[in-house]
Amino acid sequence: MKKREFLYAASAGAASLLAAPAPAQEKPSRSGGPALLTVTGAIGRANRGALDPALDQLMVKQKLSFDKAWTFDYASLGRLPQATIRPVLEYDEKAHALSGPLLADVLMAAGSRMAGGGTLLLRAIDGYAVTISAADFRRYRFIIATHLDGKPMPLGGLGPLWAVYDADRFPDMVARPVRERFGMCPWALYHINVQTV
Numbered sequence: 759m760k761k762r763e764f765l766y767a768a769s770a771g772a773a774s775l776l777a778a779p780a781p782a783q784e785k786p787s788r789s790g791g792p793a794l795l796t797v798t799g800a801i802g803r804a805n806r807g808a809l810d811p812a813l814d815q816l817m818v819k820q821k822l823s824f825d826k827a828w829t830f831d832y833a834s835l836g837r838l839p840q841a842t843i844r845p846v847l848e849y850d851e852k853a854h855a856l857s858g859p860l861l862a863d864v865l866m867a868a869g870s871r872m873a874g875g876g877t878l879l880l881r882a883i884d885g886y887a888v889t890i891s892a893a894d895f896r897r898y899r900f901i902i903a904t905h906l907d908g909k910p911m912p913l914g915g916l917g918p919l920w921a922v923y924d925a926d927r928f929p930d931m932v933a934r935p936v937r938e939r940f941g942m943c944p945w946a947l948y949h950i951n952v953q954t955v
Contacts, residue, residue, distance in 0.1 A: 791831035794918055795864070795902065798824035799952035800876065802869030805829055820885055822949065828868035832904065832918070838863045841901050843924035848937045855907050856922055861900035870952050879951040880921050882944035883913075890942050898923035902947065916945040 793806070796817075804826035809817055838859035846853050865872065872878075872892050881887040890900075903920040904910060911917025925931040925939035932939075 791833055793829035793831055795830040795835065795948060795950065796827045797829070797865070797868040797870075797950045797952065798822070798827045799879075799950075800871045800954040801826075801828055801865075801952055802871055803828050803867075816883070817949070820881065820949075822881075822951075824951075830864070830867075832910075834867075835859055835864070835902060835904055835919075838867060841899070843899075843901060843903075843922070845922070845924045845926050845939075846936055848940055851936055853926075856901065856903040856905065856920070857908075858902045858904040858919070861895050861902055861921060864902050865950075865952065868952075871954060872952055875955040877953045879953065880942075880944050880947055881949040881951070883946040883948050886944050888942050888944055894942070898928065898942075900943075913946065919947040920945040921947045921950075 796806075806827050806829050808825045809823055811818055814822075835858065840857055841860050842855055842857040844853050844855050861878075865878075874892070876892045877889050878892070878895060879887055879889050900921055900923045903916075903922050904918065906916060911920065920943065922940065922943040922945075925936075
């Protein structure tokens with residue numbers, strides 16, 4: 759082989775290695791829309807890397823820290839099986855239809871490793887955060903609501919995502935005044951941290 763042909767073949771091979779995608783992260787399950795929900799902690803999948811101190815400003819201000827995450831856009835949440843609940847809401851004391859995927863299915867899609875125990879830290883855009891046990895989110899069958907009365911929930915209202923359950927189905931919640939039934943339910947949800955025991 760001539761020296762020139764050898765150098766050309768070697769450089770072409772090196773270029774193809776450099777062009778190959780890095781296998782560190784899975785392909786996003788998203789369809790290109792912005793990430794609305796970020797799941798971190800004890801998860802087995804990742805479609806984004808670590809928190810970026812320069813560009814993830816809201817997360818930095820709320821003191822989040824992670825080295826990997828699984829993110830969902832609106833379309834990827836819509837592809838999960840959907841559930842509908844009809845609780846009486848504290849804001850107008852009327853029953854409303856809320857629909858979206860079960861929180862358990864969202865966690866499974868992120869590869870959650872919450873086999874038995876553990877907790878979830880649910881965080882809203884305004885900084886409101888609540889910790890719920892694995893037992894409670896399963897018992898109350900939380901959903902990540904994306905729709906209210908058949909319409910997408912806007913940012914600035916209760917959306918675009920709301921971690922909520924049908925309080926009217928549980929005697930311990932029905933016994934409380936309606937304004938005390940949804941303390942575990944952050945609206946404008948954007949982050950879930952999965953914590954195992």
